[in-house]
Amino acid sequence: MNDEMKPRRRKHGRRSPLASVALVLTGLLMTGGAYALFTAATPASASVDLTSTQTIQEGKKLFAANCATCHGLNLAGSDSGPSLIGVGAAAVDFQVGTGRMPLAKDAAQAPDKPPVFNDTQVKQLAGYVASISPGPGIPAASNLTLTGDATKGAELFRINCAMCHNVAGAGGALTEGKYAPNLMETSPSHIYEAMLTGPQNMPVFNDDNITPQEKQDIITALKTQSKSETVGGFALGSLGPVAEGLFIWIFGLGAVVAFTVWLTAKAN
Amino acid sequence: MTTTSDTYNFDPTAPADSRRSGGITGWASRYVDERTGISYVVREFGRKIFPDHWSFMLGEVALYSFVVILITGTFLTFFFQASMAEVTYDGSYGPLKGLEMSAAMQSTLHISFEIRGGLLIRQVHHWAALLFVASTMLHMLRIFFTGAFRKPRELNWVIGFVLWILAMAEGFTGYSLPDDLLSGNGLRIIAGMVEGIPFIGSWILWLLFGGEFPGTAIVGRLYTLHILLLPAAVLAFIALHLVFVVTHKHTQYAGPGRTNENVIGVPVLPVFAAKAGGFFFVVFGLLMLMGAFFTINPIWVYGPYDPSPVSAGTQPDWYIGFADGALRLMPGWLGGPGGVPMEFVLFNTTYSLNILIPIVVLGLFIVAVMLYPFLEAWVTGDKREHHIADRPRNMPSRTAIGAAGVAFYTVLFFGASSDLIATHFKVSIESMITILQFMLVLGPVLAFFVTKRICLALQKKDRQIVLHGTESGRIVRLPGGEYIEVHEPVDEYERWKLVAFNDYEPLMLRPNAAGRIPVTERARAAISRLFFEDRIEPVTSTELEVARHH
Numbered sequence: 001m002n003d004e005m006k007p008r009r010r011k012h013g014r015r016s017p018l019a020s021v022a023l024v025l026t027g028l029l030m031t032g033g034a035y036a037l038f039t040a041a042t043p044a045s046a047s048v049d050l051t052s053t054q055t056i057q058e059g060k061k062l063f064a065a066n067c068a069t070c071h072g073l074n075l076a077g078s079d080s081g082p083s084l085i086g087v088g089a090a091a092v093d094f095q096v097g098t099g100r101m102p103l104a105k106d107a108a109q110a111p112d113k114p115p116v117f118n119d120t121q122v123k124q125l126a127g128y129v130a131s132i133s134p135g136p137g138i139p140a141a142s143n144l145t146l147t148g149d150a151t152k153g154a155e156l157f158r159i160n161c162a163m164c165h166n167v168a169g170a171g172g173a174l175t176e177g178k179y180a181p182n183l184m185e186t187s188p189s190h191i192y193e194a195m196l197t198g199p200q201n202m203p204v205f206n207d208d209n210i211t212p213q214e215k216q217d218i219i220t221a222l223k224t225q226s227k228s229e230t231v232g233g234f235a236l237g238s239l240g241p242v243a244e245g246l247f248i249w250i251f252g253l254g255a256v257v258a259f260t261v262w263l264t265a266k267a268n
Numbered sequence: 269m270t271t272t273s274d275t276y277n278f279d280p281t282a283p284a285d286s287r288r289s290g291g292i293t294g295w296a297s298r299y300v301d302e303r304t305g306i307s308y309v310v311r312e313f314g315r316k317i318f319p320d321h322w323s324f325m326l327g328e329v330a331l332y333s334f335v336v337i338l339i340t341g342t343f344l345t346f347f348f349q350a351s352m353a354e355v356t357y358d359g360s361y362g363p364l365k366g367l368e369m370s371a372a373m374q375s376t377l378h379i380s381f382e383i384r385g386g387l388l389i390r391q392v393h394h395w396a397a398l399l400f401v402a403s404t405m406l407h408m409l410r411i412f413f414t415g416a417f418r419k420p421r422e423l424n425w426v427i428g429f430v431l432w433i434l435a436m437a438e439g440f441t442g443y444s445l446p447d448d449l450l451s452g453n454g455l456r457i458i459a460g461m462v463e464g465i466p467f468i469g470s471w472i473l474w475l476l477f478g479g480e481f482p483g484t485a486i487v488g489r490l491y492t493l494h495i496l497l498l499p500a501a502v503l504a505f506i507a508l509h510l511v512f513v514v515t516h517k518h519t520q521y522a523g524p525g526r527t528n529e530n531v532i533g534v535p536v537l538p539v540f541a542a543k544a545g546g547f548f549f550v551v552f553g554l555l556m557l558m559g560a561f562f563t564i565n566p567i568w569v570y571g572p573y574d575p576s577p578v579s580a581g582t583q584p585d586w587y588i589g590f591a592d593g594a595l596r597l598m599p600g601w602l603g604g605p606g607g608v609p610m611e612f613v614l615f616n617t618t619y620s621l622n623i624l625i626p627i628v629v630l631g632l633f634i635v636a637v638m639l640y641p642f643l644e645a646w647v648t649g650d651k652r653e654h655h656i657a658d659r660p661r662n663m664p665s666r667t668a669i670g671a672a673g674v675a676f677y678t679v680l681f682f683g684a685s686s687d688l689i690a691t692h693f694k695v696s697i698e699s700m701i702t703i704l705q706f707m708l709v710l711g712p713v714l715a716f717f718v719t720k721r722i723c724l725a726l727q728k729k730d731r732q733i734v735l736h737g738t739e740s741g742r743i744v745r746l747p748g749g750e751y752i753e754v755h756e757p758v759d760e761y762e763r764w765k766l767v768a769f770n771d772y773e774p775l776m777l778r779p780n781a782a783g784r785i786p787v788t789e790r791a792r793a794a795i796s797r798l799f800f801e802d803r804i805e806p807v808t809s810t811e812l813e814v815a816r817h818h
Contacts, residue, residue, distance in 0.1 A: 108696065150363040158449060158577040165580060167449055168569045172580025173687035177696030180580065224363050225569065231380075232391055232563030240450065242685040244564050245586025248398040252558060253406060256329050256399070259550050260322040263543060 048120055050089055050127035050138070059128025062121055066102055075132050080106075087197065088135020089126035094193035097122045098186070100200070108177035109200050136196045143212055144188040146220050153221030156214055160205065168238045169222055174201055184226040184238075188219045310537070312514070318540045319520040319533035323410045328544060329403035330435075331506065332551040333396045340393035341495065347383055349375040350491030352447065352484040361568050369447070369572035372487045376446040376567055392559030397442060399555065401435045401587040408432060408637075412670050414657035416519045417641040418650070424512040427505055429638045434502050436587050441494040443585050446565070447487050452573030453582040456481065457592065464623030482575060519657045522768035524761050528655045583684055593683025594626035597705050633676065640669075647795050648772050661730070662769035662806075664723035665799040671719035672712035679708045720802070727804035730766045733758050734807045735815040767807045774800045 048055055064073060070081030077083030081103075084091075095101040099113040117125065126138060158167055164180035166172045171182040178201045183191065195215055198204035210218070236243040290298070301307045318324065351371040357364050359374065360381050379386035408428060411417055417425035440458075444451045459481045463469045478485035517531050526532050534540050558564075570579070584592050600622055602608040610622035644666060645651075660667040682689065683704050690697040737755040745751050758766070775796035779785050 151366050154363055154571060155367065158571050158574070158579070162449075162577050162579040167571065167577070167579035168566075170581065171691060173690040173697040175696070176698060177690075177694075179691050221363060228363075230563055230566070232387060232566055233561040235563045235566070238566075238569070239688060240581060241565075241583040241585045242589070242688050244398060245589065245681075247562065248395065248402050248586070252395065252399050252554070253402050255554055256403065256551065257322065257326075257406075259547070259554075260325040260329070263325065263547060264320045264322045266320075 048123035048127070050123060050130060052127070055124050055127040056131045058121075059124035059126070059131075062117070062125050063128050066116075067125070070103070075129065084129055085133045086135045087129065089130040089138045090136040090193040091197040091199065092126040092129045093122055093138050094190055094197060094199055096125055098190055109179060112181060136193075139189055139192040139196070139212075143216055144192060144219065145216070146188060146223050148213065148217035148220035150217070150221040150224045152214070153217030153219070154225075156210065157218050157221055160210065161218070164202075168240075169225065170238045183222055186222075188223060191219050191222065192216075314535065314537035314541075316514050316536045317518060317531040317533045318536065319518055319526075319531060321521060323414075324518070325547065326403055326407040326410055328547060329551055330400055330407055330431075332548045333400040333403060333555065334502065334506070335548070336396040336552055336555050337393060337400060338499070340389045340396065341499075343389045344379060344393060345495060347375060347379045347386065348372070348445070348491075350445065350488045352482075352487050357572075364568060364571065367572060370487065372445060372447040373567070373572045376448075380568065388556075388559050390559075391562070391564050392555050394442075394564045395558045395562070396555045397439050398564075398585065398587075399551075401432075401439055404428075404432050404435050405587075409670070409674070412640070413660040413667055414519070414521075415654065415663055415666065416657050418654040419645065420653050421512070421516055421519075422641040422645070424509060424516065425641050426638060427509050427512065431502065431505050431509065433634070434498055434505065438494065438498045438502065439585055439587055441490040441498065443565075443588075444490050445487060445494060446567045447573050448565075448567035449570040449573050449577060449579060450565075450567070450582060452482065452575070453578055454584045454588070455486070456575070456578075457584075457595070461591075461595070461623055461627060464620040464627070466617055466619055466624075482573070517655065519655050521659070522656050522765050524764045526656065528653065531655070581687055583688075586681065589684035590677055590680035591626075591630055591684075593680035593686075593704075594630050595623065596686055597680070597683040597701060597708055598622050598626045599705070633673075637673070647775075647792060647799055649775065649792075650770075650772070654770075656768065658769060659765070661723040661726040664720045664727070664802070667723050668716045668720035672716040675711040675715035676708065679704055679711050683708070724802055724804055731804060731807055734763055734766045735811065767812075769806055771803070771806050772796075772800045773803075 063071075070078055071084050072078050072081075075084040095110075096117055097115060097119070099115040100110040102116060103110050104113065115122070123138075129135075130137065157165075157169075164172055164174060165183055166180075169183040172180050174180060180202070186194075192215055193199075194202060195205040195210060195218070196207075205215070236247055349371045353371045354368055355371050355374050357367045357369050357374055357377065359365075359377050361377055364377065376390075379390055381387070411425065411428070440454075444455050459473055459477065462473045462476065465472065473481065476486070476489070477483040478489075518533065520526050520531055520533065523532070534543075583589065598610070600610055602610065610625070611618065611620045613619070658666075660670075683701075686700045686704060687697055689695070690700045737757040740754045740756045742754045743751055744754055775789075775793045777785055777789060777793045780789075
C-alpha cells in the first residue's frame with residue numbers, strides 16, 4: 001500500500017461508511033422477507049383441516065368473540081342477525097373472506113371490504129360453523145381450475161346473472177339501496193360460494209340448478225374476461241353508453257370547442 | 269385573319285400555353301368555367317363572409333363528423349352482413365367460439381377482430397356518430413340562445429331541427445345493427461313503446477318487425493334505413509341548410525361597424541376555406557384518436573342478442589337517453605303503489621298510460637323545440653329581419669325558457685342512468701327516481717326563474733358599466749377633502765356590445781276593428797307580459813350624454 005495513503009487509513013468492519021447502509025439493507029431484507037413469507041404462508045394455510053378439533057376449537061373462540069353478539073352463541077341468531085344453522089362452511093368463507101362480515105353498520109346490504117380475519121382464521125370460523133350443523137362446503141380446488149368452457153359460461157352468465165350483475169359483470173342497482181356487486185375482482189372460490197349459498201340478496205343456484213361443471217364454466221368466462229386485455233383501448237369503466245355519452249360531451253366536445261376557440265382567437 | 273373578339277381568337281400556330289394568360293391554372297379554370305359556368309357559384313359562395321367567433325364553428329363540427337361517418341360507414345358496409353340468419357361463430361375471439369348468433373353479429377365481430385383496421389374504423393364510426401349528435405345539439409343551443417332563429421332564419425331552424433331528428437334516427441338504427449345483447453334490449457324497449465299505442469300499436473309492430481318481436485327481418489330493414497334512406501335525407505337537408513346559410517348571410521355579434529345590413533369577417537376564399545379545411549382534419553384526427561384509444565360498444569363483451577337475458581345497466585346511446593329516462597321516471601301508479609294504476613283494460617283494449625304519457629310528453633317537448641321561433645315571433649309581433657345575434661342576457665325570457673328546456677332534457681337524460689347513479693353514489697334507486705321525478709317538474713321552473721334573474725342582473729350590471737364605467741379601485745382625495753373613487757369609462761368598442769340590443773315591451777291590449785279583443789290576443793298579451801314585464805331598458809343616447817357630463 002502507498003505510504004502517503006497511510007494517514008487516511010481505510011476504515012474497515014463496522015466503521016466502514018458502508019456499514020450503516022448494509023445494516024439498513026439487511027434489516028429491510030429481513031422484514032420484507034419475513035413479510036413475504038408470512039403473506040405467502042397465508043394461502044398455504046388454505047389447506048386447513050376444517051374438521052380437526054383444533055380448528056373447531058379456535059373457530060369457536062373467534063366466533064364467540066366476534067360473531068356471537070348478533071348470531072348467538074349457539075348460532076341460533078338474534079334480533080340483530082340471522083341464524084347460521086345449516087349455512088355451511090361455504091357461506092362463512094364467502095361472508096367473512098370477502099370482508100362482508102363482521103358487519104360494519106346496519107345498511108341495506110353488507111359491502112365487501114378488506115377482510116378483518118386472515119385466511120386461517122376464516123377457515124377456523126368456517127370449520128366451527130360447519131361442525132354445529134352441516135351445509136354447503138367450501139368448493140374443492142378441482143372445481144376452481146378455470147378450465148371450463150368460457151363460451152358456455154358466458155351464455156349461462158347472460159341468462160342467469162346478467163340481469164343483476166350486468167352482462168359485463170360490472171354490477172347493477174337493485175331495489176331499496178341494494179345492489180349486485182362488480183365481479184371483476186372477485187376470487188373464483190368466492191364466486192362459486194356465492195352461487196352455492198346465495199348471500200345477501202342473491203338467489204341460491206344449487207348444484208341441481210347449475211351443475212358444478214357449469215359453475216366452473218361461468219367462473220372461467222368471468223375470469224377470462226377480467227384477465228383479457230380490452231382490445232378497443234381504455235374501457236371507460238365498462239359502463240356502456242352512459243360513460244361513452246359523458247366522454248363525448250366532456251372530452252370530445254370539450255376538445256372540439258377548445259379547438260374552435262383557438263382557431264378564432266385573435267393574435268395578441 | 270385578325271379579330272378583336274377574344275372568344276374566337278384562334279391561332280393554331282401559337283403555342284398552346286401562351287394562347288391566353290394565366291398558364292396552366294388559368295387554362296384549366298377557364299376550361300371548366302366555359303363548360304359549367306361555375307364562376308358564378310365560386311363568386312357567390314367564395315365571397316360569403318364568415319365572422320370570427322368560436323360559437324359559429326359548432327355547426328361545422330357536425331358537418332365534419334358527418335363526413336367522417338360517411339367515410340368510415342362506407343368501409344363498414346364492405347364487410348357487414350345485415351342478416352339475422354343463424355350461424356355458429358368460429359372467429360378468432362375465443363370466449364364466443366361455438367356460439368349461435370346472427371350473421372349480423374358475426375360479421376361485426378369479423379370486422380372487429382379479423383379485418384385489418386376494422387375495429388378502429390368501427391370505433392371511429394361510433395364516436396363520430398356520438399359527436400355528430402352532440403355537436404348538432406350544441407349548435408342548436410347556440411342558435412337558440414343568440415336568437416339566430418329569428419326572421420329570416422325560422423325555416424332554417426326547422427331544417428336544422430329535422431336534421432337533429434334524422435341524426436337521432438341514424439344513431440338508433442346504427443346502434444341496433446350489430447344485433448348484440450345491449451342493442452337488442454334497446455330495440456325491445458322501442459318495440460314495447462310501439463306496442464303501448466292503443467289499437468294500432470300491435471299492427472305497427474308487426475309491420476315493422478315482419479311478425480313477432482324480434483323476428484328475422486328487423487336488422488335488414490334497419491340497415492336499409494341506416495345506409496340508404498336516412499343518409500340521403502340527412503345529405504339533402506344539409507344541402508338545403510347550407511344553401512339557406514349562404515342566402516341569409518351569416519349572423520354576427522354586435523360590435524363597432526357591425527350593423528343589421530352588413531357582415532364583417534373573412535371571405536370563404538381563401539382564408540376561411542383554409543381554416544375550415546384545417547378544422548376538418550382536426551375533427552377527423554380527434555375522432556381517430558378517440559377510436560384508437562377508447563373502447564366504444566364492445567359487443568363481444570355483451571354477446572349475441574337473445575330475447576331472454578336482459579342485462580342490468582342497459583342504456584341506449586346518450587342521445588336516446590332522454591326517451592328512456594322519460595319511461596323510467598313515469599310512475600306506474602298515480603299516488604304511489606296502490607293508487608290509480610297507469611295501465612288498465614277498457615272494453616278489451618289495454619291502455620298503457622305509463623307508456624303513452626311519456627310518448628306524449630316527449631312529442632310535445634320536441635314540437636315545442638321546433639315551433640319556438642314562431643311562438644316568439646308571434647309574442648313579440650316583430651316582423652323585422654334580424655342579423656345581429658343577441659347576447660343571451662339581453663333576452664332574459666328566451667334564455668330562461670332555453671335553460672328550462674335544458675334542465676328538462678338533462679333530468680330525463682339522468683333518468684336513463686338512474687341505476688348507475690344509484691350504485692356509484694350509493695343511494696337507493698327508488699329515492700333516485702323520486703328525486704328525479706320531482707326535479708323533472710321543479711327543475712325547469714327553478715331554472716327559468718334563476719336564469720331570468722341572472723340575466724336581468726347582468727343587464728343591470730352592463731347598464732351600470734355603460735353609464736358609470738368600471739370601478740378602478742383608485743381613491744382620490746379632492747382639494748376640498750372629499751374622497752371619491754375614480755370610475756374608468758368603458759372602452760368605446762366595448763360599449764357597443766353593451767348597448768346594442770332590442771327592447772320589447774309587454775303587449776298593450778287594444779280592441780280590433782270590430783271593437784272586440786279576441787281570445788288569441790288575450791293569450792298573446794298574457795305570454796307577452798310573462799316575457800317582458802321585467803326588463804332592463806337599453807341605455808339611450810340621451811342617458812349616455814347625460815352620464816358623460818356628469
